[in-house]
Amino acid sequence: SQGAQFTTISPVHEVTRAELQLAHTEQFISDIHYKSSMIAQAAEMYMLRFVPSSFLQSALVTPFKWHTSGTVLAAHMALKYGWAINLGGGFHHASSARAQGFCFFADITMAIQYLWKYVDEDLNFMIIDLDAHQGNGYELDKFIMSLRQKKKVYVLDAYNKDIYPMDEMAQNFINTKVELLPNTSDDEYLKQINESIGKALKEFSPSLIIYNAGSDILNGDPLGGLNITEQGLFERDRVVFNFAKNYGIPIVMLT
Template sequence: MSKKEDSRGKKGSHQTELYAEVPSTCLPIVYSPEYNITFMGLEKLHPFDAGKWGKVIHFLKEEQFITDEVIVLAREASEADLLVVHTARYLNRLKNAILEGSREWSLVVATITEIPPLLFLPNFLVQRKVLKPLRTQTGGTIMAGKLAMDRGWAINVGGGFHHCSSDKGGGFCAYADITLAIKFLFERVEGVARATIIDLDAHQGNGHERDFLEDRRVYIMDVYNRHIYPGDGYAKRAIKRKVELDWGTEDMEYLQKVELHSEGALNEVRPDIIIYNAGTDILDGDPLGGLAISPQGIIKRDEIIFRAARRRGIPILMVTSGGYQKKTARIIADSILNLHRQGLIGEEAVEGAGPSHVPLMMSKSVSSGAMFSAI
Protein backbone atom coordinates (compact mmCIF):
# COMPACT_ATOMS: atom_id res chain seq x y z
CA MET A 1 0.00 0.00 0.00
CA SER A 2 1.02 3.59 -0.58
CA LYS A 3 2.27 5.58 2.34
CA LYS A 4 -0.60 7.93 1.60
CA GLU A 5 -3.33 5.40 2.25
CA ASP A 6 -4.01 1.90 3.48
CA SER A 7 -6.88 -0.53 3.06
CA ARG A 8 -8.32 0.36 6.45
CA GLY A 9 -8.22 4.11 5.98
CA LYS A 10 -6.85 6.92 8.11
CA LYS A 11 -9.38 6.43 10.89
CA GLY A 12 -9.34 2.66 11.23
CA SER A 13 -12.13 2.24 8.70
CA HIS A 14 -13.31 -1.14 7.51
CA GLN A 15 -11.05 -3.38 5.44
CA THR A 16 -11.74 -2.97 1.71
CA GLU A 17 -10.62 -4.72 -1.45
CA LEU A 18 -11.26 -1.63 -3.57
CA TYR A 19 -8.01 0.14 -2.70
CA ALA A 20 -5.76 -2.80 -3.59
CA GLU A 21 -2.55 -1.96 -5.41
CA VAL A 22 -2.77 -1.73 -9.22
CA PRO A 23 0.22 -2.71 -11.40
CA SER A 24 1.95 0.26 -13.01
CA THR A 25 1.55 -1.48 -16.38
CA CYS A 26 -2.21 -0.89 -16.23
CA LEU A 27 -3.86 2.24 -17.53
CA PRO A 28 -6.23 3.86 -15.00
CA ILE A 29 -9.26 2.72 -17.03
CA VAL A 30 -11.63 0.64 -14.89
CA TYR A 31 -14.11 -1.87 -16.30
CA SER A 32 -15.53 -5.35 -15.81
CA PRO A 33 -17.70 -7.50 -18.10
CA GLU A 34 -19.94 -7.70 -15.03
CA TYR A 35 -21.06 -4.12 -15.75
CA ASN A 36 -23.38 -5.19 -18.54
CA ILE A 37 -26.97 -6.02 -17.65
CA THR A 38 -28.47 -8.81 -19.76
CA PHE A 39 -31.57 -10.37 -18.33
CA MET A 40 -33.86 -12.22 -20.77
CA GLY A 41 -34.33 -9.01 -22.75
CA LEU A 42 -36.04 -7.20 -19.88
CA GLU A 43 -33.29 -4.57 -19.83
CA LYS A 44 -34.68 -3.41 -23.19
CA LEU A 45 -37.85 -2.21 -21.47
CA HIS A 46 -35.91 0.84 -20.24
CA PRO A 47 -34.38 3.13 -22.91
CA PHE A 48 -30.99 2.83 -21.22
CA ASP A 49 -28.54 0.73 -23.25
CA ALA A 50 -27.61 -1.73 -20.51
CA GLY A 51 -24.71 -3.12 -22.55
CA LYS A 52 -23.10 0.16 -23.62
CA TRP A 53 -20.12 -0.22 -21.28
CA GLY A 54 -18.90 -3.35 -23.02
CA LYS A 55 -19.36 -1.70 -26.39
CA VAL A 56 -17.13 1.21 -25.32
CA ILE A 57 -14.38 -1.26 -24.41
CA HIS A 58 -14.88 -3.11 -27.72
CA PHE A 59 -14.39 0.11 -29.70
CA LEU A 60 -11.29 1.08 -27.69
CA LYS A 61 -9.78 -2.36 -28.34
CA GLU A 62 -10.69 -2.12 -32.02
CA GLU A 63 -8.73 1.14 -32.22
CA GLN A 64 -5.83 -0.58 -30.42
CA PHE A 65 -5.84 1.93 -27.56
CA ILE A 66 -6.28 -0.77 -24.90
CA THR A 67 -5.99 -4.51 -24.38
CA ASP A 68 -7.41 -6.67 -21.61
CA GLU A 69 -3.99 -6.63 -19.95
CA VAL A 70 -3.95 -2.87 -19.35
CA ILE A 71 -7.55 -2.51 -18.10
CA VAL A 72 -8.08 -2.36 -14.33
CA LEU A 73 -10.67 -5.00 -13.51
CA ALA A 74 -13.42 -3.52 -11.34
CA ARG A 75 -14.38 -5.28 -8.13
CA GLU A 76 -17.85 -5.41 -6.65
CA ALA A 77 -18.45 -3.04 -3.74
CA SER A 78 -19.13 -5.02 -0.58
CA GLU A 79 -21.86 -4.23 1.91
CA ALA A 80 -19.23 -2.76 4.24
CA ASP A 81 -18.05 -0.54 1.38
CA LEU A 82 -21.59 0.63 0.66
CA LEU A 83 -22.26 1.36 4.33
CA VAL A 84 -19.65 4.14 4.18
CA VAL A 85 -22.50 6.20 2.67
CA HIS A 86 -25.71 4.19 2.54
CA THR A 87 -27.97 3.52 5.49
CA ALA A 88 -28.45 -0.09 6.52
CA ARG A 89 -32.19 0.46 6.12
CA TYR A 90 -31.79 1.43 2.46
CA LEU A 91 -29.50 -1.50 1.64
CA ASN A 92 -31.91 -3.88 3.33
CA ARG A 93 -34.76 -2.49 1.25
CA LEU A 94 -32.77 -3.27 -1.91
CA LYS A 95 -31.90 -6.72 -0.65
CA ASN A 96 -35.20 -7.86 0.75
CA ALA A 97 -38.23 -8.68 -1.31
CA ILE A 98 -41.78 -7.99 -0.27
CA LEU A 99 -43.53 -11.25 0.52
CA GLU A 100 -47.10 -11.72 -0.62
CA GLY A 101 -48.36 -15.26 -0.29
CA SER A 102 -45.67 -17.46 -1.82
CA ARG A 103 -44.28 -14.72 -4.09
CA GLU A 104 -41.38 -12.35 -3.51
CA TRP A 105 -41.81 -8.95 -5.09
CA SER A 106 -38.72 -6.86 -5.87
CA LEU A 107 -40.67 -3.63 -5.63
CA VAL A 108 -37.84 -1.29 -4.67
CA VAL A 109 -35.51 -2.47 -7.44
CA ALA A 110 -38.32 -2.40 -10.02
CA THR A 111 -39.09 1.19 -9.00
CA ILE A 112 -35.47 2.37 -9.10
CA THR A 113 -34.71 0.74 -12.46
CA GLU A 114 -38.13 1.65 -13.88
CA ILE A 115 -38.54 -1.85 -15.29
CA PRO A 116 -41.94 -2.92 -13.84
CA PRO A 117 -41.70 -6.59 -14.97
CA LEU A 118 -38.88 -7.09 -12.44
CA LEU A 119 -41.72 -7.24 -9.94
CA PHE A 120 -42.67 -10.66 -11.23
CA LEU A 121 -39.22 -12.27 -11.27
CA PRO A 122 -37.60 -14.21 -8.43
CA ASN A 123 -35.80 -11.83 -6.13
CA PHE A 124 -32.52 -13.81 -6.20
CA LEU A 125 -32.35 -13.31 -9.98
CA VAL A 126 -32.98 -9.58 -9.66
CA GLN A 127 -30.19 -9.38 -7.09
CA ARG A 128 -27.74 -11.27 -9.30
CA LYS A 129 -28.64 -9.86 -12.71
CA VAL A 130 -29.40 -6.23 -11.85
CA LEU A 131 -27.95 -5.16 -8.51
CA LYS A 132 -24.64 -7.03 -8.75
CA PRO A 133 -23.68 -5.24 -12.01
CA LEU A 134 -24.55 -1.90 -10.41
CA ARG A 135 -22.49 -2.77 -7.31
CA THR A 136 -19.56 -3.69 -9.56
CA GLN A 137 -19.79 -0.35 -11.38
CA THR A 138 -19.93 1.35 -7.98
CA GLY A 139 -16.80 -0.50 -6.90
CA GLY A 140 -15.22 0.64 -10.15
CA THR A 141 -15.89 4.29 -9.37
CA ILE A 142 -14.39 3.97 -5.89
CA MET A 143 -11.31 2.24 -7.36
CA ALA A 144 -11.00 4.93 -10.03
CA GLY A 145 -10.99 7.62 -7.34
CA LYS A 146 -7.80 6.23 -5.83
CA LEU A 147 -6.30 5.68 -9.29
CA ALA A 148 -6.95 9.30 -10.21
CA MET A 149 -4.98 10.42 -7.18
CA ASP A 150 -2.16 7.97 -7.94
CA ARG A 151 -1.94 8.57 -11.70
CA GLY A 152 -3.43 12.03 -12.26
CA TRP A 153 -6.48 10.76 -14.15
CA ALA A 154 -8.83 7.79 -14.24
CA ILE A 155 -11.91 6.73 -16.17
CA ASN A 156 -14.55 4.34 -14.93
CA VAL A 157 -16.26 3.17 -18.10
CA GLY A 158 -19.44 2.79 -16.02
CA GLY A 159 -20.86 4.52 -12.96
CA GLY A 160 -22.21 8.03 -12.58
CA PHE A 161 -25.34 7.06 -10.62
CA HIS A 162 -26.03 10.64 -9.65
CA HIS A 163 -29.70 10.25 -8.69
CA CYS A 164 -28.93 7.95 -5.75
CA SER A 165 -28.30 9.35 -2.29
CA SER A 166 -27.53 7.66 1.00
CA ASP A 167 -31.09 6.53 1.61
CA LYS A 168 -32.91 6.68 -1.72
CA GLY A 169 -32.39 5.47 -5.28
CA GLY A 170 -34.06 6.46 -8.54
CA GLY A 171 -33.57 7.00 -12.25
CA PHE A 172 -31.72 3.69 -12.78
CA CYS A 173 -29.35 4.60 -9.91
CA ALA A 174 -29.30 2.14 -7.00
CA TYR A 175 -25.97 3.07 -5.39
CA ALA A 176 -24.39 6.48 -4.75
CA ASP A 177 -21.04 5.80 -6.43
CA ILE A 178 -19.98 9.44 -6.72
CA THR A 179 -20.60 10.12 -3.03
CA LEU A 180 -18.85 6.87 -2.12
CA ALA A 181 -15.75 7.65 -4.18
CA ILE A 182 -15.41 11.06 -2.51
CA LYS A 183 -16.03 9.76 1.01
CA PHE A 184 -13.46 6.99 0.50
CA LEU A 185 -10.89 9.57 -0.60
CA PHE A 186 -11.63 11.87 2.34
CA GLU A 187 -11.29 8.98 4.78
CA ARG A 188 -8.36 7.09 3.27
CA VAL A 189 -6.08 9.31 1.18
CA GLU A 190 -3.86 11.86 2.82
CA GLY A 191 -4.13 15.34 1.36
CA VAL A 192 -7.61 14.98 -0.09
CA ALA A 193 -9.69 17.58 1.72
CA ARG A 194 -11.72 19.20 -1.08
CA ALA A 195 -13.52 17.78 -4.10
CA THR A 196 -15.33 19.39 -7.02
CA ILE A 197 -18.10 17.57 -8.86
CA ILE A 198 -18.65 18.76 -12.43
CA ASP A 199 -21.91 17.13 -13.46
CA LEU A 200 -22.61 17.48 -17.18
CA ASP A 201 -25.25 14.78 -17.57
CA ALA A 202 -28.48 16.21 -19.02
CA HIS A 203 -30.25 15.60 -15.70
CA GLN A 204 -29.77 17.30 -12.35
CA GLY A 205 -27.50 15.24 -10.05
CA ASN A 206 -29.82 15.32 -7.08
CA GLY A 207 -28.34 12.25 -5.35
CA HIS A 208 -24.84 13.57 -4.63
CA GLU A 209 -26.36 17.01 -4.07
CA ARG A 210 -28.50 15.69 -1.24
CA ASP A 211 -25.55 13.80 0.22
CA PHE A 212 -23.26 16.85 0.27
CA LEU A 213 -25.86 19.51 1.06
CA GLU A 214 -24.14 20.49 4.32
CA ASP A 215 -20.58 19.51 3.38
CA ARG A 216 -18.45 22.55 2.55
CA ARG A 217 -15.59 20.34 1.37
CA VAL A 218 -17.51 19.51 -1.82
CA TYR A 219 -18.16 22.08 -4.54
CA ILE A 220 -20.85 21.12 -7.06
CA MET A 221 -21.26 22.50 -10.56
CA ASP A 222 -24.30 21.13 -12.38
CA VAL A 223 -25.34 21.85 -15.98
CA TYR A 224 -28.69 20.30 -16.90
CA ASN A 225 -31.98 20.64 -18.74
CA ARG A 226 -34.17 22.58 -16.34
CA HIS A 227 -37.40 21.03 -17.64
CA ILE A 228 -36.75 17.31 -17.01
CA TYR A 229 -36.35 14.79 -14.19
CA PRO A 230 -35.75 15.08 -11.29
CA GLY A 231 -36.57 18.76 -10.65
CA ASP A 232 -35.38 18.40 -7.08
CA GLY A 233 -35.60 21.88 -5.58
CA TYR A 234 -34.33 20.76 -2.19
CA ALA A 235 -31.18 19.21 -3.70
CA LYS A 236 -30.52 22.33 -5.81
CA ARG A 237 -29.51 24.17 -2.65
CA ALA A 238 -26.24 22.19 -2.71
CA ILE A 239 -25.26 23.43 -6.18
CA LYS A 240 -22.58 26.12 -5.98
CA ARG A 241 -22.60 26.80 -9.73
CA LYS A 242 -25.97 26.05 -11.34
CA VAL A 243 -26.42 26.23 -15.12
CA GLU A 244 -29.99 25.47 -16.20
CA LEU A 245 -30.51 24.82 -19.91
CA ASP A 246 -33.62 24.99 -22.08
CA TRP A 247 -34.99 22.41 -24.49
CA GLY A 248 -32.90 21.96 -27.62
CA THR A 249 -29.75 23.77 -26.45
CA GLU A 250 -27.11 23.39 -29.20
CA ASP A 251 -23.30 23.14 -29.34
CA MET A 252 -22.24 26.78 -29.43
CA GLU A 253 -24.24 27.94 -26.43
CA TYR A 254 -23.58 24.73 -24.52
CA LEU A 255 -19.80 24.65 -24.98
CA GLN A 256 -19.47 28.34 -24.16
CA LYS A 257 -21.33 27.80 -20.90
CA VAL A 258 -19.39 24.65 -20.01
CA GLU A 259 -16.05 26.35 -20.56
CA LEU A 260 -17.01 29.59 -18.80
CA HIS A 261 -18.46 27.88 -15.74
CA SER A 262 -15.91 25.09 -15.40
CA GLU A 263 -13.13 27.69 -15.46
CA GLY A 264 -15.07 29.79 -12.97
CA ALA A 265 -15.70 26.85 -10.66
CA LEU A 266 -12.06 25.75 -10.62
CA ASN A 267 -10.84 29.31 -10.14
CA GLU A 268 -13.27 29.86 -7.28
CA VAL A 269 -12.21 26.78 -5.30
CA ARG A 270 -9.13 24.70 -6.06
CA PRO A 271 -10.04 21.07 -5.26
CA ASP A 272 -7.75 18.12 -4.62
CA ILE A 273 -9.75 16.06 -7.12
CA ILE A 274 -12.40 16.61 -9.81
CA ILE A 275 -15.19 14.08 -10.25
CA TYR A 276 -16.50 14.53 -13.77
CA ASN A 277 -19.93 13.06 -14.53
CA ALA A 278 -19.79 12.84 -18.32
CA GLY A 279 -23.30 11.81 -19.33
CA THR A 280 -23.91 11.50 -23.07
CA ASP A 281 -27.67 11.99 -22.80
CA ILE A 282 -27.06 15.57 -23.98
CA LEU A 283 -26.79 14.10 -27.50
CA ASP A 284 -29.24 15.41 -30.08
CA GLY A 285 -32.13 12.97 -30.33
CA ASP A 286 -31.72 11.45 -26.88
CA PRO A 287 -35.22 10.42 -25.75
CA LEU A 288 -34.72 11.68 -22.20
CA GLY A 289 -32.16 14.49 -22.30
CA GLY A 290 -34.02 17.00 -24.46
CA LEU A 291 -30.84 18.77 -25.61
CA ALA A 292 -29.30 18.94 -29.10
CA ILE A 293 -25.55 18.49 -28.74
CA SER A 294 -23.65 16.87 -31.61
CA PRO A 295 -21.18 13.98 -31.19
CA GLN A 296 -18.38 16.48 -31.91
CA GLY A 297 -19.80 18.75 -29.21
CA ILE A 298 -19.63 15.94 -26.63
CA ILE A 299 -16.04 15.15 -27.57
CA LYS A 300 -15.11 18.83 -27.28
CA ARG A 301 -16.92 19.12 -23.94
CA ASP A 302 -14.85 16.29 -22.44
CA GLU A 303 -11.67 17.83 -23.80
CA ILE A 304 -12.54 21.17 -22.18
CA ILE A 305 -12.90 19.56 -18.75
CA PHE A 306 -9.76 17.42 -18.97
CA ARG A 307 -7.75 20.35 -20.31
CA ALA A 308 -8.92 22.56 -17.43
CA ALA A 309 -7.90 19.86 -14.94
CA ARG A 310 -4.50 19.30 -16.49
CA ARG A 311 -3.71 23.00 -16.77
CA ARG A 312 -4.19 23.28 -13.01
CA GLY A 313 -2.55 19.96 -12.13
CA ILE A 314 -5.75 18.60 -10.54
CA PRO A 315 -6.40 14.83 -10.67
CA ILE A 316 -9.63 13.96 -12.49
CA LEU A 317 -11.99 10.97 -12.28
CA MET A 318 -14.47 10.54 -15.14
CA VAL A 319 -17.63 8.39 -14.99
CA THR A 320 -19.90 7.85 -17.99
CA SER A 321 -23.41 8.18 -16.50
CA GLY A 322 -26.48 8.53 -18.76
CA GLY A 323 -26.89 8.14 -22.52
CA TYR A 324 -29.89 6.53 -24.17
CA GLN A 325 -29.06 5.98 -27.82
CA LYS A 326 -27.22 3.04 -29.36
CA LYS A 327 -24.58 5.36 -30.80
CA THR A 328 -23.53 6.79 -27.44
CA ALA A 329 -21.02 3.97 -26.83
CA ARG A 330 -19.16 4.92 -30.01
CA ILE A 331 -19.14 8.60 -28.96
CA ILE A 332 -17.74 7.78 -25.51
CA ALA A 333 -14.99 5.71 -27.12
CA ASP A 334 -14.24 8.45 -29.64
CA SER A 335 -14.01 10.99 -26.82
CA ILE A 336 -11.55 8.84 -24.87
CA LEU A 337 -9.47 8.40 -28.03
CA ASN A 338 -9.50 12.17 -28.56
CA LEU A 339 -8.32 12.76 -24.98
CA HIS A 340 -5.42 10.45 -25.76
CA ARG A 341 -4.62 12.19 -29.05
CA GLN A 342 -4.61 15.52 -27.22
CA GLY A 343 -2.11 14.16 -24.70
CA LEU A 344 -4.58 14.51 -21.82
CA ILE A 345 -4.60 10.78 -20.97
CA GLY A 346 -2.46 7.83 -21.90
CA GLU A 347 0.62 5.82 -21.07
CA GLU A 348 2.64 8.92 -20.27
CA ALA A 349 0.49 9.27 -17.15
CA VAL A 350 1.53 5.79 -16.03
CA GLU A 351 5.25 5.75 -16.78
CA GLY A 352 7.20 6.46 -13.64
CA ALA A 353 4.05 6.86 -11.59
CA GLY A 354 4.14 4.92 -8.38
CA PRO A 355 1.29 4.87 -5.85
CA SER A 356 3.19 7.15 -3.49
CA HIS A 357 3.24 10.18 -5.75
CA VAL A 358 1.30 12.00 -8.43
CA PRO A 359 2.99 11.79 -11.85
CA LEU A 360 4.79 14.83 -13.24
CA MET A 361 2.14 15.53 -15.85
CA MET A 362 -0.38 16.13 -13.04
CA SER A 363 1.84 17.49 -10.28
CA LYS A 364 -0.27 18.82 -7.42
CA SER A 365 1.89 21.93 -7.19
CA VAL A 366 1.26 23.50 -10.14
CA SER A 367 -32.77 14.24 -16.35
CA SER A 368 -37.41 13.37 -17.64
CA GLY A 369 -39.03 11.61 -20.57
CA ALA A 370 -42.74 10.93 -20.92
CA MET A 371 -42.46 7.59 -19.11
CA PHE A 372 -38.95 7.32 -17.72
CA SER A 373 -36.50 9.23 -15.62
CA ALA A 374 -32.81 8.71 -16.16
CA ILE A 375 -29.26 8.67 -14.93
Protein backbone atom coordinates in the same frame (compact mmCIF):
# COMPACT_ATOMS: atom_id res chain seq x y z
CA SER B 1 -0.52 12.17 -27.53
CA GLN B 2 1.08 9.45 -29.67
CA GLY B 3 3.22 8.22 -26.82
CA ALA B 4 0.41 8.05 -24.28
CA GLN B 5 0.24 4.86 -22.24
CA PHE B 6 -3.08 3.36 -21.16
CA THR B 7 -3.55 0.61 -18.62
CA THR B 8 -6.83 -1.23 -18.14
CA ILE B 9 -7.54 -2.42 -14.62
CA SER B 10 -10.62 -4.01 -13.09
CA PRO B 11 -11.95 -4.14 -9.53
CA VAL B 12 -11.03 -7.37 -7.76
CA HIS B 13 -14.46 -7.58 -6.10
CA GLU B 14 -17.88 -6.02 -6.28
CA VAL B 15 -18.52 -3.22 -3.81
CA THR B 16 -18.53 -4.58 -0.25
CA ARG B 17 -21.07 -4.08 2.50
CA ALA B 18 -18.53 -1.95 4.39
CA GLU B 19 -18.16 0.28 1.33
CA LEU B 20 -21.93 0.50 0.91
CA GLN B 21 -22.14 1.65 4.52
CA LEU B 22 -19.98 4.66 3.65
CA ALA B 23 -22.79 6.07 1.51
CA HIS B 24 -26.02 4.28 2.40
CA THR B 25 -28.29 3.68 5.38
CA GLU B 26 -28.63 0.19 6.82
CA GLN B 27 -32.30 0.17 5.81
CA PHE B 28 -31.39 0.95 2.21
CA ILE B 29 -28.73 -1.77 2.11
CA SER B 30 -31.23 -4.31 3.41
CA ASP B 31 -33.99 -3.23 1.02
CA ILE B 32 -31.84 -3.21 -2.13
CA HIS B 33 -30.82 -6.80 -1.36
CA TYR B 34 -34.17 -8.24 -0.36
CA LYS B 35 -37.03 -6.11 -1.73
CA SER B 36 -38.05 -6.39 -5.36
CA SER B 37 -40.03 -3.16 -4.96
CA MET B 38 -36.84 -1.20 -4.23
CA ILE B 39 -35.10 -2.66 -7.28
CA ALA B 40 -38.15 -1.93 -9.45
CA GLN B 41 -38.09 1.68 -8.28
CA ALA B 42 -34.41 2.05 -9.11
CA ALA B 43 -34.83 0.52 -12.56
CA GLU B 44 -37.99 2.54 -13.30
CA MET B 45 -39.60 -0.78 -14.31
CA TYR B 46 -42.43 -1.29 -11.87
CA MET B 47 -43.44 -4.75 -13.11
CA LEU B 48 -40.16 -5.98 -11.61
CA ARG B 49 -41.73 -5.82 -8.16
CA PHE B 50 -43.35 -9.16 -9.02
CA VAL B 51 -40.04 -10.80 -9.95
CA PRO B 52 -38.21 -12.76 -7.22
CA SER B 53 -35.52 -10.68 -5.54
CA SER B 54 -32.95 -13.47 -5.95
CA PHE B 55 -33.22 -13.24 -9.73
CA LEU B 56 -33.00 -9.43 -9.69
CA GLN B 57 -29.86 -9.61 -7.57
CA SER B 58 -27.91 -11.47 -10.22
CA ALA B 59 -29.50 -9.71 -13.20
CA LEU B 60 -29.34 -6.11 -11.97
CA VAL B 61 -27.97 -5.44 -8.49
CA THR B 62 -24.68 -7.34 -8.82
CA PRO B 63 -23.68 -5.64 -12.11
CA PHE B 64 -24.35 -2.26 -10.51
CA LYS B 65 -22.16 -3.28 -7.57
CA TRP B 66 -19.28 -3.92 -9.97
CA HIS B 67 -19.80 -0.55 -11.65
CA THR B 68 -19.83 1.12 -8.23
CA SER B 69 -16.63 -0.63 -7.21
CA GLY B 70 -15.13 0.65 -10.47
CA THR B 71 -15.95 4.24 -9.52
CA VAL B 72 -14.26 3.91 -6.14
CA LEU B 73 -11.19 2.28 -7.72
CA ALA B 74 -10.98 4.83 -10.54
CA ALA B 75 -11.23 7.76 -8.11
CA HIS B 76 -8.39 6.30 -6.05
CA MET B 77 -6.27 5.69 -9.16
CA ALA B 78 -6.92 9.21 -10.47
CA LEU B 79 -5.77 10.70 -7.19
CA LYS B 80 -2.62 8.57 -7.36
CA TYR B 81 -1.76 8.81 -11.07
CA GLY B 82 -3.45 11.99 -12.28
CA TRP B 83 -6.44 10.65 -14.22
CA ALA B 84 -8.64 7.60 -14.65
CA ILE B 85 -11.86 6.67 -16.42
CA ASN B 86 -14.50 4.24 -15.17
CA LEU B 87 -16.36 2.67 -18.08
CA GLY B 88 -19.56 2.88 -16.08
CA GLY B 89 -20.77 4.53 -12.91
CA GLY B 90 -22.01 8.06 -12.49
CA PHE B 91 -25.21 6.99 -10.73
CA HIS B 92 -26.09 10.55 -9.82
CA HIS B 93 -29.76 10.06 -8.89
CA ALA B 94 -29.06 7.55 -6.08
CA SER B 95 -28.70 8.93 -2.57
CA SER B 96 -28.08 7.51 0.89
CA ALA B 97 -31.63 6.23 1.34
CA ARG B 98 -33.02 6.03 -2.18
CA ALA B 99 -32.36 4.37 -5.54
CA GLN B 100 -34.05 5.96 -8.55
CA GLY B 101 -33.61 7.01 -12.16
CA PHE B 102 -31.72 3.85 -13.26
CA CYS B 103 -29.25 4.52 -10.42
CA PHE B 104 -28.86 1.79 -7.79
CA PHE B 105 -25.95 3.00 -5.66
CA ALA B 106 -24.57 6.42 -4.75
CA ASP B 107 -21.16 5.75 -6.26
CA ILE B 108 -20.03 9.40 -6.33
CA THR B 109 -20.77 9.89 -2.63
CA MET B 110 -19.18 6.52 -1.89
CA ALA B 111 -15.95 7.43 -3.68
CA ILE B 112 -15.73 10.70 -1.76
CA GLN B 113 -16.37 9.05 1.61
CA TYR B 114 -13.94 6.23 0.79
CA LEU B 115 -11.12 8.63 -0.01
CA TRP B 116 -11.82 10.70 3.09
CA LYS B 117 -11.70 7.58 5.26
CA TYR B 118 -8.81 5.69 3.71
CA VAL B 119 -6.62 8.35 2.05
CA ASP B 120 -7.00 11.84 3.54
CA GLU B 121 -9.91 13.44 5.38
CA ASP B 122 -8.80 16.89 4.15
CA LEU B 123 -9.28 16.17 0.44
CA ASN B 124 -11.45 18.63 -1.50
CA PHE B 125 -13.71 17.39 -4.29
CA MET B 126 -15.27 19.17 -7.25
CA ILE B 127 -18.11 17.31 -8.93
CA ILE B 128 -18.57 18.44 -12.53
CA ASP B 129 -21.82 16.85 -13.67
CA LEU B 130 -22.53 17.31 -17.38
CA ASP B 131 -25.19 14.65 -17.77
CA ALA B 132 -28.39 16.11 -19.24
CA HIS B 133 -30.19 15.50 -15.93
CA GLN B 134 -29.69 17.17 -12.57
CA GLY B 135 -27.55 15.06 -10.23
CA ASN B 136 -29.92 15.20 -7.30
CA GLY B 137 -28.59 12.10 -5.52
CA TYR B 138 -25.16 13.32 -4.40
CA GLU B 139 -26.65 16.80 -3.92
CA LEU B 140 -29.05 15.38 -1.32
CA ASP B 141 -26.14 13.47 0.21
CA LYS B 142 -24.28 16.76 0.54
CA PHE B 143 -27.25 18.05 2.55
CA ILE B 144 -26.70 15.42 5.26
CA MET B 145 -22.91 15.87 5.42
CA SER B 146 -21.32 17.68 8.34
CA LEU B 147 -20.61 21.38 7.84
CA ARG B 148 -16.91 20.57 7.56
CA GLN B 149 -17.55 18.03 4.83
CA LYS B 150 -19.97 20.30 2.96
CA LYS B 151 -17.19 22.86 2.58
CA LYS B 152 -14.99 20.22 0.96
CA VAL B 153 -17.44 19.31 -1.82
CA TYR B 154 -18.11 21.77 -4.65
CA VAL B 155 -20.87 20.94 -7.12
CA LEU B 156 -21.08 22.22 -10.69
CA ASP B 157 -24.20 20.81 -12.33
CA ALA B 158 -25.28 21.62 -15.90
CA TYR B 159 -28.61 20.12 -16.94
CA ASN B 160 -31.77 20.56 -18.98
CA LYS B 161 -33.95 22.51 -16.58
CA ASP B 162 -37.23 21.14 -17.97
CA ILE B 163 -36.68 17.41 -17.47
CA TYR B 164 -36.43 14.89 -14.61
CA PRO B 165 -35.77 15.18 -11.72
CA MET B 166 -36.40 18.93 -11.20
CA ASP B 167 -35.43 18.48 -7.54
CA GLU B 168 -35.59 21.95 -6.00
CA MET B 169 -34.46 20.75 -2.57
CA ALA B 170 -31.30 19.23 -4.06
CA GLN B 171 -30.61 22.36 -6.11
CA ASN B 172 -29.85 24.19 -2.87
CA PHE B 173 -26.60 22.25 -2.67
CA ILE B 174 -25.29 23.16 -6.12
CA ASN B 175 -22.48 25.74 -6.04
CA THR B 176 -22.52 26.55 -9.76
CA LYS B 177 -25.83 25.84 -11.44
CA VAL B 178 -26.09 25.81 -15.25
CA GLU B 179 -29.74 25.47 -16.23
CA LEU B 180 -29.89 24.69 -19.93
CA LEU B 181 -32.86 25.35 -22.17
CA PRO B 182 -34.30 22.41 -24.13
CA ASN B 183 -32.64 21.98 -27.54
CA THR B 184 -29.50 23.88 -26.51
CA SER B 185 -26.92 23.32 -29.29
CA ASP B 186 -23.13 23.10 -29.44
CA ASP B 187 -21.99 26.73 -29.45
CA GLU B 188 -24.19 27.92 -26.59
CA TYR B 189 -23.58 24.74 -24.62
CA LEU B 190 -19.79 24.87 -24.89
CA LYS B 191 -19.77 28.58 -24.06
CA GLN B 192 -21.69 27.96 -20.85
CA ILE B 193 -19.55 24.95 -19.89
CA ASN B 194 -16.30 26.88 -20.45
CA GLU B 195 -17.50 29.86 -18.45
CA SER B 196 -18.94 27.85 -15.58
CA ILE B 197 -15.87 25.64 -15.08
CA GLY B 198 -13.59 28.68 -15.23
CA LYS B 199 -15.74 30.37 -12.58
CA ALA B 200 -15.81 27.27 -10.38
CA LEU B 201 -12.04 26.83 -10.41
CA LYS B 202 -11.60 30.44 -9.33
CA GLU B 203 -13.87 29.81 -6.36
CA PHE B 204 -12.60 26.41 -5.21
CA SER B 205 -9.35 24.43 -5.28
CA PRO B 206 -10.13 20.70 -5.56
CA SER B 207 -7.82 17.81 -4.79
CA LEU B 208 -9.80 15.74 -7.32
CA ILE B 209 -12.36 16.48 -10.03
CA ILE B 210 -15.13 13.90 -10.31
CA TYR B 211 -16.46 14.31 -13.83
CA ASN B 212 -19.82 12.72 -14.60
CA ALA B 213 -19.78 12.69 -18.40
CA GLY B 214 -23.26 11.73 -19.50
CA SER B 215 -23.78 11.17 -23.22
CA ASP B 216 -27.51 11.84 -23.02
CA ILE B 217 -26.83 15.41 -24.14
CA LEU B 218 -26.61 14.09 -27.72
CA ASN B 219 -29.26 15.14 -30.19
CA GLY B 220 -31.83 12.42 -30.61
CA ASP B 221 -31.50 11.10 -27.07
CA PRO B 222 -35.08 10.34 -26.00
CA LEU B 223 -34.59 11.57 -22.43
CA GLY B 224 -32.00 14.36 -22.55
CA GLY B 225 -33.85 16.92 -24.66
CA LEU B 226 -30.68 18.73 -25.77
CA ASN B 227 -29.23 19.14 -29.26
CA ILE B 228 -25.51 18.44 -28.97
CA THR B 229 -23.61 16.79 -31.82
CA GLU B 230 -21.00 14.06 -31.39
CA GLN B 231 -18.32 16.66 -32.12
CA GLY B 232 -19.82 18.88 -29.43
CA LEU B 233 -19.64 16.02 -26.94
CA PHE B 234 -15.99 15.31 -27.81
CA GLU B 235 -15.20 19.00 -27.43
CA ARG B 236 -16.95 19.10 -24.06
CA ASP B 237 -14.79 16.26 -22.75
CA ARG B 238 -11.67 17.91 -24.14
CA VAL B 239 -12.58 21.17 -22.39
CA VAL B 240 -13.02 19.45 -19.02
CA PHE B 241 -9.77 17.49 -19.26
CA ASN B 242 -7.87 20.58 -20.42
CA PHE B 243 -9.07 22.52 -17.38
CA ALA B 244 -7.87 19.67 -15.15
CA LYS B 245 -4.52 19.51 -16.95
CA ASN B 246 -3.94 23.27 -16.96
CA TYR B 247 -4.75 23.56 -13.25
CA GLY B 248 -2.80 20.42 -12.35
CA ILE B 249 -5.84 18.72 -10.79
CA PRO B 250 -6.34 14.93 -10.87
CA ILE B 251 -9.57 13.91 -12.62
CA VAL B 252 -11.75 10.82 -12.67
CA MET B 253 -14.30 10.47 -15.46
CA LEU B 254 -17.47 8.42 -15.04
CA THR B 255 -19.30 7.34 -18.17
